[in-house]
Amino acid sequence: xxxxSDALGRLRGNPPQPVATEIAHRPLDRRRxxxxxxxxxxxxxxxxxxxxxxxxxxxxxxxxxxxxxxxxLAHPFGTDxxxxxxxxxxxxxxxxxxxxxxxxATVSAVIALLLAAAAGALGRRVDTAVSWLVDLFLAxxxxxxxxxxxxxxxxxxxxxxxxxxxxxxxxxxxxxxxEARRVAASDYVAVAQRLGHGxxxxxxxHLLAHLVPHFTVGLVLLFPHAILHEAALSFLGLGLxxxxxxxxxxxSDAMRYLSAGAWWLAVLPGLALLTVVKxxxxxxxxxxxxxxxxxxxx
Amino acid sequence: xxxxxLAGRAARLAVLLAAVAVACFALMEAxxxxxxxxxxxxxxxxxxxxxxxxxxxxxxxxxxxxVRFGLWAGRVVRGDLGTSMIFNAPVTQVIASRFAASLxxxxxxxxxxxxxxxxxxxxxxxxxxxxxxxxxxxxxxxxASAPTFWVGLLLLTVFAVTLGWAPVCCATDIGSDPATxxxxxxxxHLALPAATLSIAGVAPIALHTRAQAVSILDSDFVTFxxxxxxxxxxxxxxxxxxxxxxxxxxxQFASLSELFGGSVLAETVFSYPGLGQATVQAxxxxxxxxxxxxxxxxxxFVFTGNLLGDTTHHLLDPRLRSTSRRRAGRSxxxxxxx
Numbered sequence: 337x338x339x340x341s342d343a344l345g346r347l348r349g350n351p352p353q354p355v356a357t358e359i360a361h362r363p364l365d366r367r368r369x370x371x372x373x374x375x376x377x378x379x380x381x382x383x384x385x386x387x388x389x390x391x392x393x394x395x396x397x398x399x400x401x402x403x404x405x406x407x408x409l410a411h412p413f414g415t416d417x418x419x420x421x422x423x424x425x426x427x428x429x430x431x432x433x434x435x436x437x438x439x440x441a442t443v444s445a446v447i448a449l450l451l452a453a454a455a456g457a458l459g460r461r462v463d464t465a466v467s468w469l470v471d472l473f474l475a476x477x478x479x480x481x482x483x484x485x486x487x488x489x490x491x492x493x494x495x496x497x498x499x500x501x502x503x504x505x506x507x508x509x510x511x512x513x514x515e516a517r518r519v520a521a522s523d524y525v526a527v528a529q530r531l532g533h534g535x536x537x538x539x540x541x542h543l544l545a546h547l548v549p550h551f552t553v554g555l556v557l558l559f560p561h562a563i564l565h566e567a568a569l570s571f572l573g574l575g576l577x578x579x580x581x582x583x584x585x586x587x588s589d590a591m592r593y594l595s596a597g598a599w600w601l602a603v604l605p606g607l608a609l610l611t612v613v614k615x616x617x618x619x620x621x622x623x624x625x626x627x628x629x630x631x632x633x634x
Numbered sequence: 635x636x637x638x639x640l641a642g643r644a645a646r647l648a649v650l651l652a653a654v655a656v657a658c659f660a661l662m663e664a665x666x667x668x669x670x671x672x673x674x675x676x677x678x679x680x681x682x683x684x685x686x687x688x689x690x691x692x693x694x695x696x697x698x699x700x701v702r703f704g705l706w707a708g709r710v711v712r713g714d715l716g717t718s719m720i721f722n723a724p725v726t727q728v729i730a731s732r733f734a735a736s737l738x739x740x741x742x743x744x745x746x747x748x749x750x751x752x753x754x755x756x757x758x759x760x761x762x763x764x765x766x767x768x769x770x771x772x773x774x775x776x777x778a779s780a781p782t783f784w785v786g787l788l789l790l791t792v793f794a795v796t797l798g799w800a801p802v803c804c805a806t807d808i809g810s811d812p813a814t815x816x817x818x819x820x821x822x823h824l825a826l827p828a829a830t831l832s833i834a835g836v837a838p839i840a841l842h843t844r845a846q847a848v849s850i851l852d853s854d855f856v857t858f859x860x861x862x863x864x865x866x867x868x869x870x871x872x873x874x875x876x877x878x879x880x881x882x883x884x885x886q887f888a889s890l891s892e893l894f895g896g897s898v899l900a901e902t903v904f905s906y907p908g909l910g911q912a913t914v915q916a917x918x919x920x921x922x923x924x925x926x927x928x929x930x931x932x933x934x935f936v937f938t939g940n941l942l943g944d945t946t947h948h949l950l951d952p953r954l955r956s957t958s959r960r961r962a963g964r965s966x967x968x969x970x971x972x
Contacts, residue, residue: 471650472654475654475937476936477894477895477932478895479898480913480929483913483914484661484662485661486917487662487667487917488661488662489664491917560779564779564781567781567783568783571902572902572914572917572918587781587783587784587787590787597795599795606788609781609784614775617779
C-alpha cells in the first residue's frame with residue numbers, strides 16, 4: 337500500500353508516510369537508544385563496584401549452620417561449603433575482576449597508542465619493527481603467552497596482573513597503526529605541511545585527534561578480554577591466590593563440588609561474570625557507534 | 635612459484651621461531667621460581683644441600699644464562715627439546731603423545747564449530763532482520779562473552795552429573811587401559827570437551843559469515859542474477875555459499891591460536907590428558923623445558939594454520955589461481971573483506 341498511498345499523499349501535499357523500518361533507523365531514535373545502553377551498562381558496573389566494596393567483609397563471613405544451601409531469598413546465590421554467602425563472594429570477585437581489567441586494559445591501550453604513534457610518526461623502519469612485534473605476539477596462542485609471562489613474574493596476583501596487562505595490545509596496535517598511516521597519507525596533512533605546520537603540530541591536531549576516539553573505544557573493548565583472561569588464569573591455578581575471592585577461584589572451587597550436586601556454586605557466579613563482560617562490551621560497542629557512525633551501517 | 639613461496643614461508647617460520655625461543659628463554663630466566671625446588675616439589679624438606687648441588691649440576695644450572703641458552707638452542711636445532719621434569723620423559727615424546735589426544739579434540743571441535751557457525755551465519759543473513767536473525771546474533775554475541783571454562787562446567791553439570799549421559803572426566807574409563815580403550819569409549823569421553831570447545835568457536839565464524847553473506851546479497855551480481863530470474867536454493871548455492879565460504883575457511887584456519895587456548899581450558903575442566911592440560915601442569919609445577927617446548931610447538935601449530943588457510947584460499951578462489959591476474963584478485967579479495 338505504501339507506494340501508492342505515498343504517491344497519493346504527495347499529490348495532496350501530505351509528506352510521505354515513513355515506513356516502519358525507517359522509523360527504527362531514524363538517527364535520533366538510534367542515538368537515544370545508544371546513549372541509554374551506555375548509561376545502563378555504566379550504571380550496572382558502578383553498582384557492582386559499590387556493592388562489591390560494601391560487601392567485602394561479609395564475603396569472608398563463615399556460617400557453619402548455613403552450609404551448602406541452594407539459592408533462596410536469604411541467599412540468592414546459595415552458600416558454599418563453609419556457609420559463605422555466594423552472592424557477596426561473587427560481587428566482591430567481580431569488583432576484583434573489574435579492577436584488574438581496568439588496570440590491564442589501560443596499560444595495554446597506552447602501549448598500543450605509543451607503538452602506533454611511533455609507527456606513524458617515526459618513519460618506515462620503526463613501522464616495520466612495530467608490525468613485526470605485533471606478529472610476534474600473535475604467533476603464540478594467547479593463553480600460552482599468558483602462562484609463560486605469569487610464570488616469569490612469579491605466578492600469584494603479581495604474575496596474572498602483569499600477564500594480562502602486557503599482552504592485550506597487539507590487535508589495538510594494528511588498528512591504531514592503520515589509522516595513523518591513513519591520516520599521515522591524507523591530503524589535509526599534506527596541505528598542513530605545505531602551510532608550514534611542523535611535525536608536532538600535525539601530530540597533535542590531526543593524528544591525535546583521529547586516534548583518540550579509536551583509542552577510547554579500543555580501551556573499553558579490551559576490557560572484556562582482560563577480565564576473561566584473568567578469570568581463566570585464576571581458574572587454572574596460575575593466577576590469584578586460592579584464598580582470594582575471585583571469579584576464577586570461585587569457579588575452580590565449584591568444580592570440586594559439582595558431582596555432589598551443588599550446581600549453584602558454578603552456574604550463578606559464571607552467569608554474573610558473563611553479564612558484566614556483556615555490559616562492558618555493550619558500552620564499548622555503543623561508544624564505537626557514537627565515535628564512528630559508519631561502523632553501524634550494514 | 636609454489637616452491638619459492640614455500641621457501642619464503644619456511645624462512646619466516648625460522649626467524650619467528652628464533653625470536654620466540656629467545657623471548658621465552660628470557661622469560662624463564664626472569665622467573666623467580668627455583669628450578670631445583672620445582673623439580674623436587676614436596677620432597678624439598680628431605681633433600682640436603684649436596685643433593686641440590688647435584689641436581690643443579692645435572693640440569694647445568696650453574697652455567698651463566700647465555701651459555702645455557704647456547705647449549706639449549708644447539709640441542710633444539712638438532713631436534714632435542716630436553717627432558718620434561720614432571721613427566722620424566724623427553725619433551726618431544728611428551729608433546730607428541732599429548733598432542734595426539736588434543737588433536738582429536740581440537741579437530742572435531744574445529745570442524746563442528748566451522749560447520750555450525752557457517753550454517754548459522756548464512757541462515758541469519760538469508761532471514762535478515764527477522765526474529766531468527768536477531769536470535770542468532772544475540773546468541774553469538776552472548777557466547778562471545780561467555781568464559782569457555784564456565785561453558786564446560788555447565789555442560790558437565792547438565793550432561794555428566796544430572797543426566798549421566800557422558801563421563802565426568804578423562805579420555806578413557808577410570809581403571810581401563812588407555813592403549814586398549816575402544817573407539818566408542820573414547821568418543822563418549824571426547825563428546826563434552828569437544829562440545830565445549832565448539833561452542834567457544836561458533837560465535838566469531840557465525841558473525842563473520844553473516845556479515846559476508848549480507849554484503850554478497852546486496853552486491854550487484856546477486857541483483858543481476860535475481861533480475862535474470864535466479865532465486866531460491868540455486869541462487870544461495872551458486873552465488874552466496876561459494877563466495878562466503880572462502881573468508882570463512884580463512885578465518886577458521888586463523889583461529890587455531892584461540893582453539894588451542896580453549897583446549898587448555900576444556901581439558902582442565904574435563905581432566906582430558908591432552909597438551910593443554912600438560913601446559914597447565916608445566917606452568918603450575920615449573921617444568922621449564924616442557925614450557926619452552928610447548929611454546930615452540932604451538933608457534934609452529936599457529937603458523938601451520940595460517941599457511942593452510944592461505945593455501946586453501948588459493949585453491950578455492952579462482953581469482954588467485956592464474957598468476958597474471960593475481961594482483962587484481964588480491965585487491966578484489968581485500969575489498970570483500972572490508
